[in-house]
Amino acid sequence: MVNGQEENVAFQHTATQSSMYKFWFSEYAVDGDRGSYSHTNPQTDPWWRVDLMKVYRVNRVAITNRLSPTSDTVSRINGAVIRVGNFPDIYSNPICAVISTIPSGATANFSCGAMEGRYVIVHIPGNGKTLNLCEVEVYRYLGGNRAVDGATTQSSTSGNWISERAIDGNRGLQQLNTGCSSTLSETNPWWRLDLLHIYRVSEVVITNRKDCCAEQINRAEIRIGNSLENNGSNNPICAVIPAIPAGESYSYSCGGMEGRYVNLIIPGDMKTLTLCEVEVFGEGNRAVGGAVIQSSTFTGWFAEKAIDSNRGFQQLYTGCSSTLSETNPWWRLDLRDVYRVSEVVITNRNDSYAEQINGAEIRIGNTLENNGNYNPICAVIPAIPAGESYSYSCNGMEGRYVIVHIPGDWKTLTLCEVEVYGKDLTESAMRENVLKQLGSALAARGLTDVTLRWSQTPKRVIRKVNAKSHCSKEN
The missing domain is CATH 2.60.120.260 (Galactose-binding domain-like)
Known part of the structure; x- marks a missing residue:
């Protein structure tokens, strides 16, 4: 489950708990449904644990409390301890946070500051305690291990x-x-x-x-x-x-x-x-996973070979893309989302035709008019020595498409690798747009002295119809 620049690494992983009340399994706290929950028996020091299967740097843990009209059941989460570490036992790992209270049905976020660990444990110290968890989400940055x-x-x-x-x-x-x-x-x-x-x-x-x-x-x-x-x-x-x-x-x-x-x-x-x-x-490299096309293809030198993570040093004739000799040859990468591009790295062919890259333009933008060649220019390549990789700063230019083309007649465009580095803007732009629309709606009703912000990253929730017990039910 991926949200913007974060990923919930607890989703559908193996969960266990110290005991189980009726049929409220530990796995219900990592099923992606905040309406189902895990439940221990009343006991001393009840605990719940998820095995992430790999060591992650945990950015934050989100805990959803049960929805209940009675303070007794809502307050069960009070004093719960969140631990993150590499030991499966309950008390050896360092503490990320102690939960003072979470309102009925609410989700609270606890920053763990990139704590490293394979296990996330929630436990409540004391006698006669019951641990209910509607959902435990463990987020790591996608730039993780x-x-x-x-x-x-x-x-x-x-x-x-x-x-x-x-x-x-x-x-x-x-x-x-x-x-x-x-x-x-x-x-x-x-x-x-x-x-x-x-x-x-x-x-x-x-x-x-x-x-x-x-x-x-x-x-x-x-x-x-x-x-x-x-x-x-x-x-x-x-x-x-x-x-x-x-x-x-x-x-x-x-x-x-x-x-x-x-x-x-x-x-x-x-x-x-x-x-x-x-x-x-x-x-x-943001180019990986994109879609590519070029104006023509020299036999076997497909457009995809410029984003295969092989810079062509080992296998020039199988690791690079190339057009035919033609007028204004071009190669285009669809990043699939809008990015703020900080840098593009171009690797040139490693043979006697290195000068063919001379004069190539790198363009970035969101239009496909003229095959994308009307987008703004990031850089013009004067020359790249044979087999070398040169970096071009684009200073945060925004665009979904990255185009490389050479103006002129009888030109051949060969690219052994194109790498793109930058920040994904699609999710953040959508979130900001939602806030702007909500702000406009409130202003139309005379509510102007309001500050709007996301308390957590929004996500699409798919509700499942099943026979699980829900947090609104009493027990």
Whole structure:
């Protein structure tokens, strides 16, 4: 369930609770329906827990209280504690917030400030307590851990310590022998993550093993880039790890380094590389997932190859788009939503025809008139050296379409990759429009001294017809 720049990562995940009253299951608090609820028996320290299955940086938790006319049932939520962390037990994780009170049927938001964790727990300390939860929503920014959807490999594998375990969302603190990856003892062991798309990596978080061999991570190199030469270990270095204490997670700033691959390698003989978790944070390329078209197609050089996250360095003849030689050739990307574009990165072909890009215009806007070539210009490309990627600042130009075209006769447009970075405006613009319309309606009725704002991000709610108990019912 995605809302604007946030995603509810609790939706339909595995939930458990300390006890169950009648048939009010723990899963009802993560079913997307704020009219159904989970319910424990009266007991000491009742609790409810959701397993997010992966480690997330939690921005906020939204709790919906039951709808009831009696203060006794509404006040049951008072004093509940929200915890976020990587331990499944109730009391080991740090506290995000303590709920003082939530009105009947209302939803309250609690900021967790990017707390990291796989589990979100709600519990009420005390005797004779009952925990009702109509809905628990756990929001992380979409710019979260990019590693979780990637693909991994490593130079060798010790036993069943396979490479995928370093991105399974389990930092291995509870289950070292089943939650970490490891190579054999060898020369220059390495581990590689394919992010599947090019990202600007701001941060990499490494969790070290928690046993006798914590020093094995010492001097490991974190490398980020787009090359698979030497299994990716020739890419630029983000950081060298001097040491990480046993069981600790250390963060390394990469300053927006661009790359599809994240490699860890330990140079030297008789080295073992063990990783209990690798988390990667950064800005994604907005072109990925868009729709593309071009004015003509040279055999096999389809328009889609300019947004396949392969800059064409490895496979020029299968990794780039190209038109025929023609008058005013163009290539167009539909971002599907309106964005405020901060930057466009163009990768040129890596052969003797690099000059073909000279004079190309980058245009951004919302019109398809003249195939989009009437939109405003972000930049004109004087030249890009063969195989290089050049960045062009567009200073927040707004548009759904990104067009690259070359004016003139007998021109050929080849693009090995087009990357677009910026902010999605569609959701925020819709929300602002709703507020403006509501403000106009109130002003027409003489209510002008009113400040309107969203207390939470609105979303489309699909009500389900089922036999669940609802929060308006008494028990």
